[in-house]
Amino acid sequence: MIKKISIDQLLPGMYVADLNNQWVPSKNASRSGVVKTQAIIEKIRALGVTELFIDSDKGVDCTDGKSADSVKQLQASQFNSLSVQSGTLGAVQRSSRPTVTQERDRAEKRYSAAKDMIGSIIEDIKTGKGVNADAVDNTASDLIESLNANENALTCLSFIRTKDEYLLEHSVNVGLLLGIFAKARRMDDTIIHQLVAGGLLHDIGKILVPTEILNKPGKLEPEEWDEMKRHVTYGEQILDVTAGLSDITRSICSIHHERLDGSGYPRNLPAKKITIYGRMAAICDVFDAVTADRVYHIGMGPNDALKKLIEWSIFHLDKDLVYDFIRCLSVYPVGTLVELSGGRAAVIIEPNRRQPKLPVVRLFYSTKQQRLLTPEIIDLASKDCAYEIINTLDSRQLGIDIRPFL
Numbered sequence: 160m161i162k163k164i165s166i167d168q169l170l171p172g173m174y175v176a177d178l179n180n181q182w183v184p185s186k187n188a189s190r191s192g193v194v195k196t197q198a199i200i201e202k203i204r205a206l207g208v209t210e211l212f213i214d215s216d217k218g219v220d221c222t223d224g225k226s227a228d229s230v231k232q233l234q235a236s237q238f239n240s241l242s243v244q245s246g247t248l249g250a251v252q253r254s255s256r257p258t259v260t261q262e263r264d265r266a267e268k269r270y271s272a273a274k275d276m277i278g279s280i281i282e283d284i285k286t287g288k289g290v291n292a293d294a295v296d297n298t299a300s301d302l303i304e305s306l307n308a309n310e311n312a313l314t315c316l317s318f319i320r321t322k323d324e325y326l327l328e329h330s331v332n333v334g335l336l337l338g339i340f341a342k343a344r345r346m347d348d349t350i351i352h353q354l355v356a357g358g359l360l361h362d363i364g365k366i367l368v369p370t371e372i373l374n375k376p377g378k379l380e381p382e383e384w385d386e387m388k389r390h391v392t393y394g395e396q397i398l399d400v401t402a403g404l405s406d407i408t409r410s411i412c413s414i415h416h417e418r419l420d421g422s423g424y425p426r427n428l429p430a431k432k433i434t435i436y437g438r439m440a441a442i443c444d445v446f447d448a449v450t451a452d453r454v455y456h457i458g459m460g461p462n463d464a465l466k467k468l469i470e471w472s473i474f475h476l477d478k479d480l481v482y483d484f485i486r487c488l489s490v491y492p493v494g495t496l497v498e499l500s501g502g503r504a505a506v507i508i509e510p511n512r513r514q515p516k517l518p519v520v521r522l523f524y525s526t527k528q529q530r531l532l533t534p535e536i537i538d539l540a541s542k543d544c545a546y547e548i549i550n551t552l553d554s555r556q557l558g559i560d561i562r563p564f565l
C-alpha cells in the first residue's frame with residue numbers, strides 16, 4: 160500500500176515511492192527505492208523533503224502513515240469545494256473585455272518581447288554589463304497591459320513551451336503568474352508592477368551557474384546541487400548592483416525558494432520572516448516548474464499541479480494563498496485537457512472564476528472515435544451549450560499534443 164509519511168517517520172528498510180518534491184530537480188536524487196541507511200535519510204531531509212510516499216508492500220511498513228487514498232481524498236474534497244464555490248476572487252465580467260482570440264496577437268508580441276528582454280539581460284551580464292532596469296520596467300508594464308485586457312491570452316502562450324528556452328520562459332511565466340495572482344487579490348497597481356518585475360528577474364542568478372550543472376541530464380553530485388542552489392545568492396549579487404529596482408522586486412529573487420517550515424534555501428527562513436510576496440512567488444515558481452517538461456521530469460497538467468500545491472501546502476506553502484491561487488486560476492485552469500459529455504475532449508482556454516465548471520474551451524477531439532475534430536470554441540456557460548465537463552484527461556496518455564489548440 161502506498162502511504163504518506165513525514166520525514167521523521169522514515170526508517171532504513173522502507174521503500175520510498177515518491178519524494179513528493181517535484182520542484183527539486185530529481186536528477187539530484189533518485190525518487191524511488193529502498194532506503195538503506197540513516198545517512199540517506201539525512202540526505203533526503205537535506206533536500207527539503209518533509210513528507211513523502213512509501214510503498215509498504217516493497218519495504219518496511221509505517222503503521223502511522225496515512226494511505227495515499229486518504230491524501231487523494233483530501234485533494235479531491237478540497238477541489239470539489241473549490242469547484243462549486245462561487246469564486247469572486249478578482250472575477251471579471253467576460254462581456255466587458257476582449258476575448259482570448261482578440262487579445263492573442265498583442266499577447267504573442269508581448270510574450271516574445273519579454274523573452275527577448277530576458278535574453279538581452281543574460282547577454283549583458285555575460286559581457287560585464289548591468290541589468291537594464293528600465294527595460295525590465297517597460298516589459299512589466301507591457302505584460303500588465305495585456306493581462307488587464309484578458310490575462311488568458313498570455314496564459315495560453317505560457318503553456319506553449321519551446322525546448323531549450325526554459326530559463327527565458329520560466330522567468331516570463333513566473334512574472335505573469337505573479338501579475339495574475341496579485342491582480343486577482345486586488346493588490347495595489349505599483350505592487351503588481353514590482354511583483355511582475357520580480358518574477359521576470361527571480362532566477363537571473365542561474366546564468367552564473369555552470370551550464371553543465373544547469374543542464375546535466377544525470378544525477379547531480381551534492382556539491383553540484385549546492386552550486387545550483389547558489390543561483391539565489393548570485394541573483395542577489397546581480398540585483399544589488401542594479402539601480403532602479405524596488406525592494407519588493409529584489410526580494411522575489413531572495414525568497415522564492417524559502418519554505419514555511421524552514422526547509423527552504425538559501426537562509427532556511429522561518430515562516431514569520433517570509434513575506435506575502437515571497438509566499439506568492441514560491442507558489443507561482445513551483446506551479447510553473449512542475450508543469451514544464453525538463454531534462455529530468457515530464458511536466459504535469461495544470462489541474463494536477465494545483466492538486467499537488469494543496470498537498471505541499473501542508474508544510475511548505477501558504478495554505479490560504481494556495482487556495483486563493485486555485486480560485487484565481489480556477490480548478491480548471493488554462494491548458495487543462497478535459498473530457499466533455501458526448502465523447503468529446505477540449506482544452507480550457509478561458510477559465511470561469513465565478514462558475515469554475517463552465518469555462519470557455521476549444522473542443523478538438525473525439526474520445527469515442529479517437530480522432531482530431533475541426534477545432535471549435537465553446538463557452539460552457541452559454542445557455543444553449545449541450546456539453547458539460549465529465550473529467551480531466553492526461554494528454555500524454557491519449558498521445559495528444561495540446562499546444563496547437565492553445
Ligand SMILES: [Fe+2]
Pocket residue numbers: 361362390415416
Ligand atoms: Fe529559482
